[in-house]
Amino acid sequence: MHNEQLAAVFKALSHPIRMDILDFLKDGPKTTGDVNDNVQDVSRYAVMKHLTVLEEANLILIRRQGRARLNYINVLPLQQAYERWVSQYQHSTAKSAIALKRFIEGGEENMTEQGLQHDSFQLEQEFEINSTPAKVYTALTEDIGKWWAYRLCGEGSTMTLTPEVGGTFIEKGQHGAAALWGTVYFVKDNEEIRLQGLLGMTGAVNSAYTFKLEPKGNHTVLKLSHHAVGLLDPEWGRMHDEGWKELLGQFLKDYVETGKQPEIN
Incomplete structure (x- = not known):
């Protein structure tokens, strides 16, 4: 993980509302309307800005179903930050996930070759x-x-x-x-x-x-x-x-x- 990517993750985690949003998404994907309803005393515009920060940090992934936007939590950047700053030991599954990500960073062609x-x-x-x-x-x-x-x-x-x-x-x-x-x-x-x-x-x-x-x-x-x-x-x-x-x-x-x-x- 490059320093710029790491900084984006820490920036995203620095606001309590964005942390609340990630906690809310742990139970499963939610529409933007669901996220907005779960955040108290915050405008929909502000919620969208928070979601944008999380998306830029790759902490959430977006998938559209019809007119609805589904927000999924993505824990991989958190695993990478943990590996970088907290511990040199990591569960083998997380390590294999990070290794796979590094391998396919060369482009979409490699992902196709792996069938993923x-x-x-x-x-x-x-x-x-x-x-x-x-x-x-x-x-x-x-x-x-x-x-x-x-x-x-x-x-x-x-x-x-x-x-x-x-x-x-x-x-x-x-x-x-x-x-x-x-x-x-x-x-x-x-x-x-x-x-x-x-x-x-x-x-x-x-x-x-x-x-x-x-x-x-x-x-x-x-x-x-x-x-x-x-x-x-x-x-x-x-x-x-x-x-x-x-x-x-x-x-x-x-x-x-x-x-x-x-x-x-």
Whole structure:
């Protein structure tokens, strides 16, 4: 990261309203109208100026859907600033993201060769499960290894999710193999869990997913929200859409309602 880029990041972070905007965007992409409504006692013109400063610092990415402008948080500049000023140690995923960014800075042609492009996807799904929110929450946390059939560390690996801020959703296999599926950044027992994690994606990607549980008579409505932004393979959105439907709509639902466990891949 050049000094000019670093200065732009620090400038963007120097105002409390811009910090509030980034905090607001951590939960997922928001329209400019949503951002304006969330900021108190500030004109829409002032909010637009703050968003422009954040965009110039590359801390937010813009995607238009029809007439709406969606604002996505981009954490990569923060990771770079952390690496430059705070610690010489960095999580391997963040390092690979920064290395990939440096590699493709030569131009759009290199990105095409790698099959990646600046893009985003937003997935919203709902599943009705014949059980209480408490039992579904237990399956999502204590019992996640019994129905989460996708594995990265091979046969016989174990999976655990610690439902506390900073807790990990981690897989451990044989011979020291391990994979981090997510890190918890918000939790409310029996109601909601929010995590950040690549879920099999690699490189310069910011990915976050949320499970919300709402009672509906004798049932529970499980709402999934998953958004990702960065250098994406065009197939990742479709693959995750299909994967969540199988994991939550089939494997989790069957496990909670009947105790059936899927074959682990």
